[in-house]
Amino acid sequence: MIRSALPDDTEALVALGEATGIFGPGEADALLRGTLDALHAGQLTADHQVHVWAETSQELPGGWVYFAPRNTPDNAWDLWWIGVAPARHRQGIGDALLLFVEGHVAAAKGRVLFIETSSLPPFAPARRFYESRGYAISGVATNGYGEGDDKVTFMKRLSS
16 A cells, blocks of 8 residues: 555654665665655645555555655656665565656656666666666766766656
């Protein structure tokens, strides 16, 4: 089941963010917790969405996704983060979350969805995941995340 993230999910999502390797040491606590705290405090616009995947409403999240429209007039959206607990990889959770985002963006008349990720070898599975689901590389920012770590931007057109 996919549901909106609740304030009570924050600790589990920070731990999940650390376990996925998406965030470096301390980044999950600073970035993810900060985003969740801002969301739950109403400091982000209503279009900012954080949803979790869990088998039941009582179970800890096994995955999460954060996405929002770009602050541009062209109906473009960003998928900021998508993560699945390593023990739950290859069980369709990432697919379910990504399809949920695409459906939400398309229903909101979103034209295109962008996803940014690292060029480093540990992120190769994420890059293959996006490519296998119809996302194309639309740009590479050399050293965009740091020396030797390019920012790879994927995009997929969702509507015309």
